[in-house]
Amino acid sequence: MDDVNPVPLTFRFIAALALMVLLVPVLIVVLAGLNSGEYLTFPPEGFSLRWVENFFTSPTFLPAFKLSFGLALATTLISTVLGTLASIFLTRSASKAREFLRGLFFLPVVLPGVVLGLALYVFFIWTDVGLARSLAGLIIGHVLVTMPFVIATVTASLVDLDLSVEEAARSLGATPLQAFWKVTLPLITPGISAGSIFAFIVSFGQFELTLFLATPDLQTLPLAIYSSLRYAFEPTAAAAGIFAICLVTVSTLISTRLSNLKKLLSRR
Amino acid sequence: MTELTASPPDSPPVSGTRPAWLTPNLWWLVIPAILFILLFFLIPVLSLFASSFDKAMPGQITFQGNFSWDNYERIFTRSLYYTAIWRSVWIGAAVAAVCLVIGYPLAFIIARSLRPGIATLITILVLCSMQLDMVIRLYGLMVLMGDKGLINNGLIALGIISEPLPLMYNWVGVIVGLVQVTLPFMILSLIGSIRSINPALEEAARSLGSSRWHVMRTITWPLSLPGIYAGTLLVFALAISSYVVPALMGGWKVITLPIHIYQQIAEVGRWQFGAAVAAILFLTSLCAMALYIVALRRNAGGRV
Numbered sequence: 001m002d003d004v005n006p007v008p009l010t011f012r013f014i015a016a017l018a019l020m021v022l023l024v025p026v027l028i029v030v031l032a033g034l035n036s037g038e039y040l041t042f043p044p045e046g047f048s049l050r051w052v053e054n055f056f057t058s059p060t061f062l063p064a065f066k067l068s069f070g071l072a073l074a075t076t077l078i079s080t081v082l083g084t085l086a087s088i089f090l091t092r093s094a095s096k097a098r099e100f101l102r103g104l105f106f107l108p109v110v111l112p113g114v115v116l117g118l119a120l121y122v123f124f125i126w127t128d129v130g131l132a133r134s135l136a137g138l139i140i141g142h143v144l145v146t147m148p149f150v151i152a153t154v155t156a157s158l159v160d161l162d163l164s165v166e167e168a169a170r171s172l173g174a175t176p177l178q179a180f181w182k183v184t185l186p187l188i189t190p191g192i193s194a195g196s197i198f199a200f201i202v203s204f205g206q207f208e209l210t211l212f213l214a215t216p217d218l219q220t221l222p223l224a225i226y227s228s229l230r231y232a233f234e235p236t237a238a239a240a241g242i243f244a245i246c247l248v249t250v251s252t253l254i255s256t257r258l259s260n261l262k263k264l265l266s267r268r
Numbered sequence: 269m270t271e272l273t274a275s276p277p278d279s280p281p282v283s284g285t286r287p288a289w290l291t292p293n294l295w296w297l298v299i300p301a302i303l304f305i306l307l308f309f310l311i312p313v314l315s316l317f318a319s320s321f322d323k324a325m326p327g328q329i330t331f332q333g334n335f336s337w338d339n340y341e342r343i344f345t346r347s348l349y350y351t352a353i354w355r356s357v358w359i360g361a362a363v364a365a366v367c368l369v370i371g372y373p374l375a376f377i378i379a380r381s382l383r384p385g386i387a388t389l390i391t392i393l394v395l396c397s398m399q400l401d402m403v404i405r406l407y408g409l410m411v412l413m414g415d416k417g418l419i420n421n422g423l424i425a426l427g428i429i430s431e432p433l434p435l436m437y438n439w440v441g442v443i444v445g446l447v448q449v450t451l452p453f454m455i456l457s458l459i460g461s462i463r464s465i466n467p468a469l470e471e472a473a474r475s476l477g478s479s480r481w482h483v484m485r486t487i488t489w490p491l492s493l494p495g496i497y498a499g500t501l502l503v504f505a506l507a508i509s510s511y512v513v514p515a516l517m518g519g520w521k522v523i524t525l526p527i528h529i530y531q532q533i534a535e536v537g538r539w540q541f542g543a544a545v546a547a548i549l550f551l552t553s554l555c556a557m558a559l560y561i562v563a564l565r566r567n568a569g570g571r572v
Binding site: 007008010011012014015017018019021022023024025026027028029032039040082083085086088089090092093095101104105107108110111112113114115116118119120122123125126140141143144147201202204205207208211212221222225226229230233237238241244245248249251252253256 | 294295297298300301302304305308309311312313315316319329330331369370371372373374376377380390391392393394395396397399400401402403404405406407408409410411412416418447448451452455480481484505508509510511512515516526529530533539542543546549550553557
């Protein structure tokens with residue numbers, strides 16, 4: 001705004017500060033992972049790929065990265081299917097239970113992660129069907145906290161959908177299932193993809209919930225980095241972080257392209 | 269995370285004009301999700317809270333059915349625990365205030381930028397930093413703020429200080445860490461409500477001779493109150509429930525409620541007592557949410 005009401009200088013200054021608070025820590029991780037010395041000093045000692053190479057032979061960080069990736073994939077698959085089906089109900093049904101159900105589906109992200117992790121852990125031990133400290137248990141927990149993101153994104157794209165296209169298909173003789181499969185589904189695919197990418201990122205970076213559910217041989221990347229931070233600042237952890245940063249940046253770019261960014265923001 | 273719950277996407281009211289085939293019995297679509305939530309969310313969480321009324325037996329995890337208020341009595345009679353509640357609350361409030369002060373200008377610039385390219389770029393940067401694994405961001409923050417970190421090293425090298433400043437492993441570190449983690453949620457909550465203010469209102473006031481600050485204080489700020497309430501309470505709720513930030517940035521020296529929960533269970537094995545602390549934590553964030561709804565209604569009542 002450089003006409004009637006320009007942004008005050010103080011505002012620009014504080015805004016720059018806020019951006020620094022958000023971005024400088026990320027920048028430091030990248031620098032620490034590419035720095036040649038053991039500790040990051042200022043100015044950095046020099047550029048080297050030794051920590052990145054270390055990451056690829058690391059007995060802790062590489063398996064942790066793979067586990068987090070696989071866990072996020074499985075979680076995304078399940079929560080996308082469950083969440084998309086539920087979203088169709090939430091936007092199409094005339095039932096009075098809709099609002100209640102919508103609230104119910106969002107509860108898992110309102111509950112503090114530590115509390116949810118603890119509740120699941122105790123439940124898994126009580127029921128004693130082998131879910132405690134298992135990969136399946138971890139996936140269940142992650143599906144709970146990622147499904148709300150799928151539901152939010154997919155319901156948004158279903159609400160925006162022009163129903164007359166589906167009606168046209170129906171009036172031309174398509175069965176409800178055909179009309180949905182051939183007309184509606186392709187139209188909401190960007191929304192579903194954005195929701196599933198969202199779910200993937202949330203699962204990949206999940207820490208608090210995983211804390212109670214993981215075991216020493218089921219270490220996700222956030223947990224592996226956490227334990228290395230409590231005892232030593234291994235630059236290998238920062239190198240692993242660089243890969244996570246790339247993954248998250250690419251996914252965010254794709255998902256913002258898929259779901260209209262402006263609309264996403266005006267909804268908040 | 270929870271900002272999605274603050275304003276769920278509104279769906280159109282189901283109209284009677286819609287053909288009957290569009291509103292068939294759709295329950296089978298939602299049943300898998302309901303069963304999942306019931307089995308793996310409602311039952312576990314409710315039984316956890318139920319077990320908080322069980323007598324605490326160290327190492328005993330199964331339900332015994334000895335009803336007692338002991339766990340709650342212990343929380344409210346031992347200063348160790350009730351000061352932790354108080355500590356969590358004031359840290360949460362401080363984090364929300366700092367986020368509001370430093371987040372508002374950035375949200376304003378994104379919402380009001382005449383150059384859409386810049387607004388989009390900043391928004392994407394905010395989104396990326398929000399979605400990146402917290403532990404990775406805390407790594408960067410710890411390298412920056414530690415006793416031998418970049419800030420202290422730089423200041424000592426410049427001769428400004430001789431002893432490292434205590435930036436980490438105390439409440440300063442915890443607040444900075446929580447601000448870093450929750451700031452994007454504040455910014456995203458604010459953008460929508462600032463954008464919904466008609467710029468003509470501000471321009472009118474400006475053209476009638478108000479100063480920029482006066483316009484900001486009397487028009488922009490009051491009209492963006494819904495976003496301010498939403499962001500503040502969301503950040504508060506996220507800040508009091510965080511475990512990883514006080515654990516790393518506070519180095520276990522700043523004991524908040526989530527840290528108590530973990531310690532009670534992982535170190536002492538007092539499951540029932542840990543469950544009671546968890547219930548208190550959940551109630552505190554629920555109170556914040558209830559206050560938020562009351563404030564929002566009162567605000568809308570005065571304006572609309």
